[in-house]
Amino acid sequence: MRIALASALALCAGAALAQDVVRIGTEGAYPPYNFINDAGELAGFEIDLGNEICARAGLTCEWVTNDWDSIIPNLVSGNYDVIMAGMSITEERAQVISFTQDYYPPTASAYVALSEDADIMGVVAAQVNTIQAGHVAESGATLLEFATPEETVAAVRNGEADAVFADYDYLLPIVEASGGELVFVGERVPLGGGVGAGLRQTDDALREQFDAVITEMKADGSLNALLAEWFPGDEVPSY
Structure with a gap:
């Protein structure tokens, strides 16, 4: 009976966790990656990408703006769960946070x-x-x-x-x-090693969810379509 009750509680806890809001921190000042548009709303390549990742992963996501110079400390301290802010993947940063695979090439x-x-x-x-x-x-x-x-x-x-x-x-x-x-x-x-999403080093499951969708979007061409939309010109980055 105790085992059955424990299993039921674990299932309930897992369901509650799945419904929790995932907060994504961004600068909102680095177009075309992320910026505040004329309507006073967040816009840009990473906003579209982040929203698509959350939709495909079945996550409820909210965006949080944060000054660049404190964006990593505030991730680590729990003010949000993910950074999507034009952040290059570097060995120095990887000592403090973890990264998804790159979603913007080097x-x-x-x-x-x-x-x-x-x-x-x-x-x-x-x-x-x-x-x-x-x-x-x-x-x-x-x-x-x-x-x-x-x-x-x-x-x-x-x-x-x-x-x-x-x-x-x-x-x-x-x-x-x-x-x-x-x-x-x-x-x-x-x-740098391309741009990726940053997460706390303890959040392996969330990183794997983001990575899975990024891999899927690379395979189905939708990531390249977003890159072409937000970075038009003769040298459009692509995968």
């Missing part, structure tokens, strides 16, 4: 400045706690860090920095919309 970073002869070994702006900031610091240039990606570009425009170093895909629409004010400088720099 891509390049780039320098942008007001002129093609700008000194990319001078003062270079980058967002704090990014692989780009780490690269600038190691390059010998003077690193100028900012909390948001918008501030890094503004630093170039107002003369605080000689250049900004960030994901090429983030910078491309900004350069195109600048009317020639901003230009790419030098060669692109490959960094």
Whole structure:
């Protein structure tokens, strides 16, 4: 009788867990990965992808916005369960959190400045706690860090920095919309192991659920369709 009761309680607990809300943390400030649209709502590649993952996995998900510089500590402390925020998979981060497989292939970073002869070994702006900031610091240039990606570009425009170093895909629409004010400088720099979802290292079951759907979406072409929608152009990333 006790065994039967214990089994029933375990089944009930499992059912309750399956219905729990999975909270996904994002920055909401890094288009086209994630951003706040004109209607004041979260939008972007990762928002569409996250919603599709949750639908296919049968999960009830809610989105939480969080500043980039505290996004990993707040995951670890339990403010949300998953990070989907244009976060590159790195060995350093993997010591603190776990990652799904990448849902955006390894891509390049780039320098942008007001002129093609700008000194990319001078003062270079980058967002704090990014692989780009780490690269600038190691390059010998003077690193100028900012909390948001918008501030890094503004630093170039107002003369605080000689250049900004960030994901090429983030910078491309900004350069195109600048009317020639901003230009790419030098060669692109490959960094990171692609973009993936970050989870607490103890949440293996949830990571496996996300991984299973990402694998499915790669196989059926739906992930490539989302990438083409949000990253149009001659160099659309794909699997």
